[in-house]
Amino acid sequence: MKEYTQYDGLGLADLVKKKEVHPRELVQAAINQIENKNPQLNAVINKMYEKAETTAEHSTSEGAFAGVPILLKDITQEIEGEPITLGSKAFQNYRAKQDSEYVKRIRKTGAIILGQTNVPEFALLGITEPKHYGPSRNPWNTDHSPGGSSGGSAAAVASGMVPIAGANDGGGSIRIPGAYSGLFGLKPTRGRTPVGPKTGRDWQGASVDHILSRTVRDSAAMLDELKGHVKWAAFHVPDYTGSYLQDMSTPIKDPLKIAFTTKSPLGTKVDPECIEAVHQTAKLLESMGHIVEEKEAPIDGHKIAQCYLNNYFGEVAATLESLTPVLGRKATYKDVEPTTWLLGLLGKATSAKEIALSIREWDRAAYIMEEFHETYDLYLTPATAFPAPKIGEQDPTPAEQMAISVVGKLGAGSLLKRAGIVDKLAVDNLSRVPFSQLANLTGQPAMTLPVKLSSTGLPIGVQVVAAREREDLLYKLAGQMESDGKFIDVTHNPIFQS
Numbered sequence: 001m002k003e004y005t006q007y008d009g010l011g012l013a014d015l016v017k018k019k020e021v022h023p024r025e026l027v028q029a030a031i032n033q034i035e036n037k038n039p040q041l042n043a044v045i046n047k048m049y050e051k052a053e054t055t056a057e058h059s060t061s062e063g064a065f066a067g068v069p070i071l072l073k074d075i076t077q078e079i080e081g082e083p084i085t086l087g088s089k090a091f092q093n094y095r096a097k098q099d100s101e102y103v104k105r106i107r108k109t110g111a112i113i114l115g116q117t118n119v120p121e122f123a124l125l126g127i128t129e130p131k132h133y134g135p136s137r138n139p140w141n142t143d144h145s146p147g148g149s150s151g152g153s154a155a156a157v158a159s160g161m162v163p164i165a166g167a168n169d170g171g172g173s174i175r176i177p178g179a180y181s182g183l184f185g186l187k188p189t190r191g192r193t194p195v196g197p198k199t200g201r202d203w204q205g206a207s208v209d210h211i212l213s214r215t216v217r218d219s220a221a222m223l224d225e226l227k228g229h230v231k232w233a234a235f236h237v238p239d240y241t242g243s244y245l246q247d248m249s250t251p252i253k254d255p256l257k258i259a260f261t262t263k264s265p266l267g268t269k270v271d272p273e274c275i276e277a278v279h280q281t282a283k284l285l286e287s288m289g290h291i292v293e294e295k296e297a298p299i300d301g302h303k304i305a306q307c308y309l310n311n312y313f314g315e316v317a318a319t320l321e322s323l324t325p326v327l328g329r330k331a332t333y334k335d336v337e338p339t340t341w342l343l344g345l346l347g348k349a350t351s352a353k354e355i356a357l358s359i360r361e362w363d364r365a366a367y368i369m370e371e372f373h374e375t376y377d378l379y380l381t382p383a384t385a386f387p388a389p390k391i392g393e394q395d396p397t398p399a400e401q402m403a404i405s406v407v408g409k410l411g412a413g414s415l416l417k418r419a420g421i422v423d424k425l426a427v428d429n430l431s432r433v434p435f436s437q438l439a440n441l442t443g444q445p446a447m448t449l450p451v452k453l454s455s456t457g458l459p460i461g462v463q464v465v466a467a468r469e470r471e472d473l474l475y476k477l478a479g480q481m482e483s484d485g486k487f488i489d490v491t492h493n494p495i496f497q498s
Contacts, residue, residue, distance in 0.1 A: 004029035005160040005496065008215040009068045009222075012163065013110070016059075016067035023059040023067030023112060027052050030069035030114055033161045037495055041137045043146075043155035045074060046083055046116040055112050063110025064221050065164070070111040071156050072166035075123045075149070076209065077102055078197045079113060086319070087119040087130035090335040094326050101194035101230055102209045106166070109225045117152030117165060121337050122319055124312070126176045126384075126433045127394055128152055131337050135391045138181060139495035140458055144388040147177030153212050154181040160496045164218050168195075170207030171308060172384075172436025178212055178448040179383035179461025182490040184478065185212050186219050189468050190443030191235035193226045200234035203315055204359065206308075206440040214490050216478045220244035223471065235443070237469055247472040248479030256290045256477075258282075259372075260380035265301025265438070268431040274382040277452045277460045281380060284486060297372050297379055299365055299438060305430050307358035308437045310350050316340060317347025338404045339396065349414040366442040366468075373467035378477070381435045383448040383461035389432065435463055445471045447478060450488045459488060 004026065007015070015021040031049055038044050052069070059067050072079065075086045078096035085091040099107070106113070118136045120128050128151025129135035136151045138144040139159040146155040153165035154177035167174045169187040178185030193209050195202040202208070210226065213219045223244045229236045260282050262275040286292045320341075323331040333341050372379070396404060430437070439446035445468070448461040466473050481487065490496065 005033070005491070007163065009065050009111075009163040009213065009218040012068045013064065013066050017061045019061070023056040024053065026067050026069055027056040027112055027114065030162055033159075034114070037159045037161055037498070040142055040495060041139060041155045041159055042134055043117055043136050043152040043159070043161065044071060044115045045118045045133045045152065048082065048113060048115045052112050052114045059110065059112065063108060064225055066110030068111045068164070069114050069162045070106065070164050070166065071115055071117050071153060071162050072103065072106070072113055073150055073153055073168060074116045074119050076100060076168055076196055076202060077166045079103055079116070082116065085132070086123060087121045087132060088336055088340075089132040090323050090331060091326060092132070096197065098197065100197040102166070102226070105194065105226050109222070111164070114162065117150070117156055119150070119152060120148045121340050122316060123149035123170070123173060124316065124340065124343065125149060125394075126172060127389065129391065137391065138388055138458070140182065140493040141456075142495070143390050144458060145180065145391055147180035147388060149173040150177045150212060154178065154183060157181070157212050157214060158183055158490050158493060158496065160491070164211045164213045164222065166209070167212045168202070168207055168209040169440065170203040171312070171440050172433050174210060174212060175383055175436050175446060175448040175461070175463055176433050178450070180388035180459060182450040182459035182488050182493065183212050183214060184216050184219055184447070184450065184487070186210060186223070186447040186471065186474060187439060187445060188223060188227075188471055189237050189445045191229060191233060191237040192445075192471070193223070194230050194233065200232050204311055205235050205443065206311060216248050216475065216482045217245060220248045220475045220479075240469070240472070242472060244471060244475050248475040250476055252476050252480065256377040257375065258285055258290055258292045258378045258380055259295035259297070259376040260292060261294065261296045262382060263296060264385055264431070264434045265299065266305060266431060266434045267301070268385065268434060270382060271386045273387065273452070273454045274385060274460055277462050278380060278382055281449070281451055281462045284481070285380070288480070295376070297438070298368055301434065303361060304365060304438055304441060305434070307361045308441060310354050310358040313343055313347035313350050314355055315347070316343040320344040338401065342404050362441040365438065369438075369442045369444060370467060377466070377473065379465040381463045381465070383435065383463040384433050385435070386432050387454045387456070387458040387460055439465050444468050445474055447474050449478060449481065450490065451486065453488055
């Protein structure tokens, strides 16, 4: 069907409900799009066409996304019997033993799963360039990254393969690819959606699951379907009895008080066009009647980065340890990418005391931000400090690669820590994306809005953060901005139109 890419997820579901189209037609249209565009983008790394076609034949018109094709992310979103590789050759033979709770809820919406999307190894980076699968590419310019770690999902949605795709966010992995690829992406409040196949938390609560989408309403409607705690979850929020889909079309009655900043919390450079995107959005919000003030959140950015990295290192070390039953032996340097192994060494050299102090700092930051939101309803920042990097731009230099290799083989993680390498990593690795980690540590909801194209034609996003449990406020604002035509049109990128 030629009209497939003209509709968002809810639009396609409406066609199914009206019996104007059968789910099998939507699945075939999506397969055609994937086969046409994936060779250029490398977004989809596992195709489940036969299962999808069987599901479509027996699909009904029940569910908010009845008959709508969807792709899921190759980490945590486990599909029974399918690979879940975390972007790593080490997990290439692993098969999920059951559907994760997230996947069970996706199925209840009536959406039809067509496959899985590319991620960086262990979903560790803000770009998607795993050695095992190769890089995903940006539909706006294939020389550039679509972001990460939900980069495959972003490339798939931004190119028109599917209207929605699974994503999760432990340090910006919904918001970064949303900003780089011109999509809407909302990271929910900690505890709002289920995580993991059988675990009560992911990344100590920093990571949460949702989707990337072309429209705000698809995101809102899917959160209506995904929200709600599970008994084994480590974190719970009060049930939201309203409808996020209705919220996005509900006018904001009273003016909001909004703080904004364009300064990197690490004191590093921010691209002038990313700064301009925030100023442009601040002026727009002011013209909508809101009170907008330039004000930084009272948070120590370097301390937040350090706390985030302590958890990051520890999680990599734990994942490497979990490879033992998968491989039938202890993981070695050759099983994963060199940088991943190095991060694992740093995790082994990170003490229990450091982890405990970091989590205390998370809670302190959460308290500070809740106080901040007693004065300011929302906090506006750049989504990223720069537009999407070129493929390979963030690779280690040859000298760095040699150093990583030597250190990796020696297992000298503690030496690196004593040499101050962790502080350098905090600046070097987070300087392109320094704005997103705060909301992961505090558990707040945050969204990226696709507001501008750079002078080179790449999307630029802004981030808006709200107090815990206030996704409704974010959807109201995003819905109004979208309906007023203030977002870039992702369907205008070259590959979407091809």
